[in-house]
Amino acid sequence: MLSVLDADRIRRQRLVGELASRGIVDRAVLDAIGAIPRERFVEEALRGKAYSDTALPIGDKQTISQPWVVARMCELAEPDPAARVLEIGTGSGYHAAVLSKLFGKVFTVERLRALSQRARKLLREIGIENVHLKIFDGTYGWSEFAPYDAILVTAGAPEVPEPLVEQLAPGGRLVVPVGPEERVQTLVRIIDRSGRKVREDHGLVRFVPLVGKFGWRE
Numbered sequence: 001m002l003s004v005l006d007a008d009r010i011r012r013q014r015l016v017g018e019l020a021s022r023g024i025v026d027r028a029v030l031d032a033i034g035a036i037p038r039e040r041f042v043e044e045a046l047r048g049k050a051y052s053d054t055a056l057p058i059g060d061k062q063t064i065s066q067p068w069v070v071a072r073m074c075e076l077a078e079p080d081p082a083a084r085v086l087e088i089g090t091g092s093g094y095h096a097a098v099l100s101k102l103f104g105k106v107f108t109v110e111r112l113r114a115l116s117q118r119a120r121k122l123l124r125e126i127g128i129e130n131v132h133l134k135i136f137d138g139t140y141g142w143s144e145f146a147p148y149d150a151i152l153v154t155a156g157a158p159e160v161p162e163p164l165v166e167q168l169a170p171g172g173r174l175v176v177p178v179g180p181e182e183r184v185q186t187l188v189r190i191i192d193r194s195g196r197k198v199r200e201d202h203g204l205v206r207f208v209p210l211v212g213k214f215g216w217r218e
Contacts, residue, residue, distance in 0.1 A: 008039050011051035015067055018053060024071045028079050032101035033071055038064075040122060041094040055206070060112050062208055064092045065154060069187075069205055073152050074102055076175045076189050076202060083149035086167065088138035089210070093119030095154055096131050106131040107145050109138035111212065139212030141167045148172060155210035156185040163214060168192045177207045181216055 016034045024030060039050035041064055046056050055063040073095075077085060079102035087096055090110035096119065099106045108131060110116040116135045123131050134142055139161045141151070147169035153161075153176035160176055168174055172192045179185030187202040209216040 008037065008050070012038070015051045015053065019068055019071050022068055024068070024075060026075045026079065028102055029071050029074045029098075032074070032079075032098045033067060035101055036094065036097045037126065038067070038094060040126060041092040041097070058092045058115070060115060062091050062112070062115060064094050065207070070095050070098055072187070072202070073154075073175050074098060076187075077102075077150035077152055077173050079103060080149060084145065085150040085152065086142055086145075086148040086164075087152050087154065088141070088164070089154035090116050090119045090133060091154060093123050093131075095152070096133075097123060097126070097128055099152070100128045100131050103150070104130065105145075107134070107142050107148070108132070109134045109136050109142055111135070111137055137212040139163065139210065139214035143167060151175070153177065153210060154207065155215070156181070156183065156205075156207040157210040157215050160188065160190060161210075161212075161214035165190060165197060170194065177205050181209045183207060183209075 087108040146167035174190040177185035
């Protein structure tokens with residue numbers, strides 16, 4: 001009889017296969033998804049749904065993003081183990097955990113103290129040491145460690161926050177959902193090409209609102 005941990009590993013690998021069949025092609029991203037125990041980042045009552053390709057509530061009116069969206073955003077960020085990435089919206093810490101396998105240094109900002117503290121504790125429990133956390137209005141970014149090779153925003157913004165654009169390194173990629181507050185946005189990628197900012201649209205997504213000075217009002 002399979003243990004709970006073995007069953008979770010099997011479901012995790014099944015999820016990796018599903019993501020590959022849905023168009024995720026970056027092998028490093030798929031391996032990162034396969035390495036992170038998503039069940040640790042959801043409530044115990046929802047553990048059975050941890051490897052469904054769906055968003056799940058984590059409290060404080062926030063969610064853990066569906067795995068396909070996490071994988072697609074990571075892919076668009078163009079992983080590089082020698083690079084640094086900024087995440088806006090730590091949430092459960094799951095996305096930061098996946099990024100920790102893809103980038104050398106991860107900086108993540110969360111405005112809700114309880115979520116940030118819970119994520120910090122969990123990341124350390126599972127042995128992740130290259131994620132640096134801050135409690136702050138993430139729409140300002142984290143200028144102290146800028147510029148960043150990649151920036152990912154895990155909440156929907158009314159428009160691309162200008163401070164984040166300014167914190168991109170030359171050649172950097174900013175991935176952010178942009179659109180109405182009613183949780184339907186376009187997944188946008190901004191690429192810095194020799195100082196010229198090039199915008200790409202990558203389909204529709206659904207995120208909770210990005211709250212802050214350069215986002216939605218609380």
